Amino acid sequence: MENETVTRAGTAPRTPTADQIRRAPKVLLHDHLDGGLRPQTIVELAAACGYEGLPTTDPVELGEWFREAADSGSLERYLETFAHTCAVMQTREALIRVAADCAEDLAADGVVYAEVRYAPEQHLEAGLTLEQVVEAVNEGFREGERRAREAGNRIRVGALLTAMRHAARSLEIAELANRYRDRGVSGFDIAGAEAGYPPTRHLDAFEYLKRENNHFTIHAGEAFGLPSIWQALQWCGADRLGHGVRIIDDIETRPDGSVRLGRLAAYVRDKRVPLEMCPTSNLQTAAADSYAEHPIGLLRRLHFRVTVNTDNRLMSGTSMSREFEHLVEAFGYTLDDLQWFTLNAMKSAFLPFDERLAMINDVIKPGYAELKAEWLFGGAAS
Template sequence: MPAPLDADSIRRAPKVLLHDHLDGGLRPQTVLELADEAGYRDLPAGDAEALGRWFREAADSGSLVRYLETFAHTVGVMQRPEAVRRVARECALDLAADGVVYAEVRMAPELVTAGGTPIEEAVEAILDGFAQGSAEAAAAGTPITVGALLCAMRQADRWEEVAGLVVRYRDAGVVGFDLAGPEIGFPPDRHPEAIALLDRAGAHRTIHAGEAAGIDSIRAALDGARAERLGHGVRIADEVPADGPLGPVAQRVLDAQVPLEVAPSSNVQTGAYPSIAAHPVDRLHRLGFAVTVNTDNRLMSGVSVTSELTDVAAAHGWGWDDVQAVTERALAAAFADDAVRARLLTDVVRPGYAALRG
């Protein structure tokens, strides 16, 4: 007999996460403790439960100003290397405890340099934290592999510097480059020298596109930044009519099997769709797009990989075939070595789902 497709079973399933922001996944208690250590006095609540609730409500408010304020607080308490290291360590532990066996977690190192931390030291703190958390998780019997994605902020001018860090640290745990920040007004080819640097080094890149902006943003990410994956990418659905042919960009993304890092709860929070039931994640999945399911910001959305998959499965009638399919797609799209992907697929993912399917 297959296990019931519920939160308890999905938590036991081996999962793969491609789109998760380090500064969007802090534990509320950690925010409080880091604020206390740093003398940060601007938090809107003084206990972990109330603070966690404030983050979710602010992110749910429909106000972009309040949503962005949530990150002002998390980034505000991450201005010291030891704070970054702690947050990264806890991130690895929390994901491992949720049954994630491979994760790529992204952070813009430039955001944690305001207090004077050199950007290289910020990157090293992220990598040290992931390594420490992964080692502790393995010792606890929940092994996880965590790679870092380094984001450049679209509205800033440090793209080439961040691209250089991706290349410099790629043998130390950095797996790729990302562009984050406002899509509208800041095209992904604004600093072509950064993209050229990545091209010369053969470095991986995923680009935020098709979240706040539509098809033009997706086309620009593919053509201007040569994106291998689309961060969100869900607005490809704008060219996927209920009946009739796909639009040209949608057809291109489908044909090339460009992975979509879809984060349904986050999209509902930011007002892109009214509910998970109304979200196009299932329609895209059924049509054969390379859909993966992700958390985006676990603190702000109050989600885990388990809860996200559970909610999508419940809303769209998914079975174990669907959950395994999006997991294997995510693993295939990971910026890990071929040997790592093959080992996880053969030794972890497929046996894990076989056990759940009975």
């Protein structure tokens, strides 16, 4: 391990327990609203709106179906599961409920700051306008934050408005994100199948956002390779990369164990471009073969600006705590490593600098210090 911090004199760092991971303050930058519904909520919303397309109305079986369908190894097949969640998210009431559940669930898992993305254009079938969709989701997030506070948890949630890369509404959605900036919307994203739909198709949206000094991230380097990363950065000017896992293709590990970075990989590291990595999701879409072989291990050792995320909690059967647990098991990470990932994410959030700094100094660092003190001074967890 490159981390040499010790917990007691003469002892090596210890890996955190599942309870400590759950209690650790976490920051989430890449989470899809329509990929994180509670199965029970889907069943109830389907009944309320008359949607009969669900494979089962048993919540437990439905949750298992989503996970199995997402385990196909194909990004395209993975994306098909969203037809069911979007179908029950077409009314103001449904959007408020789903968003409130989302904030509440994340807070219960120890997430203190989250940016949750969704595509407003996918929620217009029952007559809502784009503006009404945004306002409903924002209302839901505020309700979820309130419920979290009542439960003794704290969280702040910002929305990222997503445009679908196969559609032609990206400029419209970018303008929508700018109108609701500082009113619950933190930035912009494009998502959907990468192959055949390069980010350069949406240059007008990105140029508009840059003129407005607004923030945006781009799904790139997941199902497609290095060209999508290069385009997202050099042509579009993305602040962050959604996934970016294929940057590993520009890194050579030599027989003697030394590592050589190609020019794109070196640029990404030198510029501290944040990588929104989602380990479980990457396994499902065959972007990585196992947790132990996931590029996040090498990228962390090389000090890339790596962050850990959930992507779609329903489809992956995951949470931020579970993602950290997988990495702890695969790489022996300590609380220092988890804090490093968390600070990376907070530094990369689409928030003003002073607010990021306050979250780091007032919430994240004290939270991890308290957990580490449990070992030093014989606290409850061990």
